[in-house]
Amino acid sequence: MSWFISLLESAVRLSIPLLLISLAELYGQRAGMVNIGLEGLAAIGALTGFMVCFKLNSAFPELSNITPWIGLLCAGIAGLVVNMIYAFSTITLCADHTVYGMALNIFAPALASFIYGISFTSEDGLGQIATLSGIGIPGLKDIPYVGKLFFDQNPMVYVTIVIIIFSSIFFNKTRAGLNYKAVGEHPQAAATLGIPVVRVKYIACMICGFLAAVGGAYISTCYVGTYTDGIIAGRGFIALAAVIFGRWSSSGILLACLFFGLCDALQLKLQVTAGINIPYQFIQGIPYFATITILSIIGAKQVGPKANGQPYRRELR
Amino acid sequence: MKKVLALLLAIVMVSLALVSCGDEKKDGYKVAMICDSNINDGGWGAACYNAMKNAAEKKGWSYEVTDKITQDAYYDSIVAYCALGYDMIFAPGSQYSDACLQAAKEYPNVAFALLNGTVDAPSKAENGNLSSLLPNAQQIGWIAGALAGLMTTSGKLGFIGGMELETTKGKIAGFEEAAKYVASKEGKTVELLNVPYANSFSDAAKGKEFATELINQGADVFFGDASAVDSGARSAIDEYNAAAGSVKVFDIAQPADSLGQNECIICSQVTDNSAMIVASMEAVEAGKFGGEVLYGSLQNGALSAGKISDLVPADIQEKYNAYLQQMIDGTFMK
Numbered sequence: 316m317s318w319f320i321s322l323l324e325s326a327v328r329l330s331i332p333l334l335l336i337s338l339a340e341l342y343g344q345r346a347g348m349v350n351i352g353l354e355g356l357a358a359i360g361a362l363t364g365f366m367v368c369f370k371l372n373s374a375f376p377e378l379s380n381i382t383p384w385i386g387l388l389c390a391g392i393a394g395l396v397v398n399m400i401y402a403f404s405t406i407t408l409c410a411d412h413t414v415y416g417m418a419l420n421i422f423a424p425a426l427a428s429f430i431y432g433i434s435f436t437s438e439d440g441l442g443q444i445a446t447l448s449g450i451g452i453p454g455l456k457d458i459p460y461v462g463k464l465f466f467d468q469n470p471m472v473y474v475t476i477v478i479i480i481f482s483s484i485f486f487n488k489t490r491a492g493l494n495y496k497a498v499g500e501h502p503q504a505a506a507t508l509g510i511p512v513v514r515v516k517y518i519a520c521m522i523c524g525f526l527a528a529v530g531g532a533y534i535s536t537c538y539v540g541t542y543t544d545g546i547i548a549g550r551g552f553i554a555l556a557a558v559i560f561g562r563w564s565s566s567g568i569l570l571a572c573l574f575f576g577l578c579d580a581l582q583l584k585l586q587v588t589a590g591i592n593i594p595y596q597f598i599q600g601i602p603y604f605a606t607i608t609i610l611s612i613i614g615a616k617q618v619g620p621k622a623n624g625q626p627y628r629r630e631l632r
Numbered sequence: 633m634k635k636v637l638a639l640l641l642a643i644v645m646v647s648l649a650l651v652s653c654g655d656e657k658k659d660g661y662k663v664a665m666i667c668d669s670n671i672n673d674g675g676w677g678a679a680c681y682n683a684m685k686n687a688a689e690k691k692g693w694s695y696e697v698t699d700k701i702t703q704d705a706y707y708d709s710i711v712a713y714c715a716l717g718y719d720m721i722f723a724p725g726s727q728y729s730d731a732c733l734q735a736a737k738e739y740p741n742v743a744f745a746l747l748n749g750t751v752d753a754p755s756k757a758e759n760g761n762l763s764s765l766l767p768n769a770q771q772i773g774w775i776a777g778a779l780a781g782l783m784t785t786s787g788k789l790g791f792i793g794g795m796e797l798e799t800t801k802g803k804i805a806g807f808e809e810a811a812k813y814v815a816s817k818e819g820k821t822v823e824l825l826n827v828p829y830a831n832s833f834s835d836a837a838k839g840k841e842f843a844t845e846l847i848n849q850g851a852d853v854f855f856g857d858a859s860a861v862d863s864g865a866r867s868a869i870d871e872y873n874a875a876a877g878s879v880k881v882f883d884i885a886q887p888a889d890s891l892g893q894n895e896c897i898i899c900s901q902v903t904d905n906s907a908m909i910v911a912s913m914e915a916v917e918a919g920k921f922g923g924e925v926l927y928g929s930l931q932n933g934a935l936s937a938g939k940i941s942d943l944v945p946a947d948i949q950e951k952y953n954a955y956l957q958q959m960i961d962g963t964f965m966k
Contacts, residue, residue, distance in 0.1 A: 321848055325841050332837075428700055432672055437681045440893055441674025441863055538837055539867045543860035544670045544700060545834030583841045586828035587849065595796075599831055 320460050322577070322584055327464065327472065328538070330576030332357070334475050335530030336554035337561065337568045338482060339523045344563060345486065346519030347499040349412045349624040350401055352419025353527045354551025356394045360528025362427035364390035365535040365542035366434065368444040383447035383536040387471070387529055390536075394528020395521050397423055402520035406513060409626035420551070428544045446540040447471065471537050478526075482565035495519070499620030502627045512627055527551070556606055560613050563620065574609070578602040661916065663688055663909075664713035665722040666706065667699040669833060675859040676833070679888045680724035680747065683905035690906070691913045693719075706731035714739040720916055721745070722909060726797060729753055736762045743921040745912045747905060748799050751925055760923040763915075765908040767928035767935060769799045771959060773806020773855075775901040775930075775937050776884040778955040778964075780807065780853040781814030781822055782948045783882055783898065789824050790851035792842050792865050794833040794858030803857050813965050814955060825851055830861040839864025847872050847881055854883045855901075869896040879943055889938030900938035907934045930960045 336353050343350045350356075364386035371382040401419055404410040435442055451467035458466070485492040497505040498515045506512045530550075535542045553575055560574070561567030582601040585591055591598075665684045669677035681697055688695035696718070698709045706728055710721055714735055723732050724747040732744045733756055740759035749764035756762075780789050789811055793800050808824040815822040825846055830838040839861035843854065847868065854869060856862040866883050873879045873896055883896045887903040908926045915921035928934030937956055940949050958964040 321845070325844070329837070329841065428670065432670065435672040435674075437671045437678040437685075439672065439674070440678075440888075440890065441860075443863070443893070446867070534837055539840055539864045541836060541860070541863050541867070543673055543834050543836060543863070545832070546836060546860070548832060548835040548837070580841065583828065583838060584845055587826045587842060587845045589826055589849075591826075595829055599829070 317460075318584075318588075320464060322580055324464055325580035325584065326573060326577040327468065328576075329579050330572045331469070331472055331475055332530045332533045332538070332550055333554050333557060333572040333575055334479070334569065335471075335533060336527050336551055337557040337572055338475075338478055338565065339526035339530065340554055340558045341482065341561075341563060341565060341568055342526065343519050343523035344558060344620055344623055345496050345499045346516050347502060347620055347622040347625060347627070348402075348405065348516060348519050348523065349416070350398070350419070350520070350523055350527075351413060351416035351555060352398070352401055352423065352551075353554050354547055354549070355419040355421070355423030356398055356524055356527035357531030357534075357547045357551050358424040358427045359397050360390040360394045360531030361535040361546050362431055362531075362542055363393040363528065364532025365442070365444060366430065368536055369442050372444055379445045380448070382444070386444075386536045387532050390532030391525040391529045394524040394526075394531075396524070397426075398520050398524025398527075401524075402517055405626065406516045406520070409628060412624045424544070424547075431542060431544070441541060444536065444540050447537040469537050471533055479565045479569050486565065496620070499622055502622050502625075506629065513629075516627065527554075530554070553602075553606070556610055559619070560609055562613070562618055575602060575606070578605045661691070661693040661720070661913070662716075662718045663693050663695050663720040663722055663913070664718045665695070665697045665724065666701060666709045666713075666728065667697065667724060668701055668703070668706075668727070669699065669859065671697055671699045673860060674893075675862070676724070676887065677859075679903065680722075680905060682888075684722050684909055687906040687909035687913060690910060691917075693913060703727070707734055710735045711738065714742045719743060720912065720921075722912075723747065723749075724905070726750060726799070732762060733757055743912065743916045745909060747908075748797075750798070754923045754925060757922065761921065763912060763922055764925045765905065765912065765928065766925055767799075767903050767905070767908075768930075769802025770806035771930050771935050772886065772901050772903065773803040773808070774810040774959055774964065775935065775956070776803075776855040776886065776899075777807040777810030777812075778814045778959075779884060779899055779937075779940075779944070779952050780855060781811035781820070782818065782952055783944065784811070784815065784820070784822060784853045786850045786852045787815070787820055787822050788850040788852065789822060790843065790846035790854040790865075791824060791827045792839055792846075792854070792856040792858050792861060793827055793829040794856075794861055795831065796829055797857075800857045803855075807855055809965070810955075825849055830858055833859040833861060836860050836864030836867070839866075840868040843868035844872075852881050854881070854896075855886070856883075857886070866894040866896055870894055882943065885938075891939045891941055898941040898943050902936045902938045903928065904934050904936070907932065930956070931962075 367389040368382045368386040401415045404415045455466035456462045494510045502512045557571040561571035582598050585598045671677045671681035720743040722745045736744045736757045744762040747765045753764045811822045828842045843865035869881045882898045886901040889900045
């Protein structure tokens, strides 16, 4: 039982950055913005969060309890700003979404690497920061087996759950959310109803950039307390798959990310579990086998926004 | 008259050119390093860059580096330096073997120093202009394993690997055998838990998860060969120790002396690659470079143990230093 519970705990830890980045893409795609540049946005977020915490910890060590929060906020703003390149190119200039998303994947990690490179020398050693401390809910966290899993987590876990609940209500139960979705389904029709399509698309890109970067910053400020090139390790691309797997709904994305997190946790755990004589290469392949299998099943029945990735030109109304 | 002047000018120019081709290099020797990781990573990349820099400064060579390159750019980066007239290429990793061998074939006058290259790599270079620099992986494992065997109380050790490289496997074997030997002398039995591979040198999150699981299984001393992944592991160890209220789980770092970087680090296995690079540079200057394997060991000072933490009791420090001396003397485990 404890093996299974620790597997679930690991799955939750691994799912949170995926969830944040997937939610970023959900907000983008629901407005028709297919941004494949999540990996780059997360990378710039991880760097910004780390650098802000590192500098603040050096200057104000007494504030180390709140610096991760400031780091997360600054990371989100940095992601928002960087994603405006994509937004301006695809919304205003009607450029191809895939091309500019890929451009972000090339540009943003390189920018992060450059900033890190000029900030630290080879003799500085590994820069490290204090991570955001976990919050245990008194009484509940001591419940056998499930207490730690549900009630003794990093604060960002609770924040992410709140964002999921909010997103579910927003997209399904509010007029603003339905208007938002209309932009992704049929922007011309939405425009005839008075919905400011361009403004909604820009807002979508701002939310997307902010959340994706916070997802990246979660890794550096809440998880491992350091930054290194390649720290995102493909999570931006897995998040893209999670949006499709989750069928463009926040609850679906929650399940998809937990599933991917569980697969990853399983492969990590099986590698160190004694008595399992399966080659580790096969065990490492579990998340990839699962992803391909699930996407081949779900992909055939995809119900994504109809105007996803299509440029919006007002004159074509 | 014009023809005579032109002829004289040509003779002067040819003479000057021939003078500049003499034995003494007018612009000095130059070494370039290529690296797929960041030279500011606080781990492997930084250790190798610092080794090259120190060696170059000692020998008066000028140096240059290209880091963060992807696999498809290994060859192009190397030949770019060759074309610029660099005398030596320093490639820190066996992953550069093929690119170096190809470039060595095309640039016979350039020396290629391949760190952690295979023993047979020099013989594959047609022009005999490639040498392998091989830190003794078994001894690296011994240096960490002996301390782990002395410090463990649970009898369970953890090792986290980045990729399943030959050097990594050598370190694991050395770590395990030294820990078991030393523990047996103390009347303890030691077990190395399953070694996981992150399949990455940068995914620190995986290192944290591996370490968390290994701690759950009882591991109380860690060693690793996974660069930034190791930093994730240390994050998990520090969190565990903070929750426990004291340092109960330890880590042994490598390849630079990292004592003080994390509370859990009790010592480091230090690899001074600069000694082997200096030897390579001297061989280049003497025109005798290539076709050999330069080993880095405890005996020639390329390998050593770093400073020991106060968390290691004085009697254990004494025993550990005695084991290190045995390793240097060649009497360890004999």
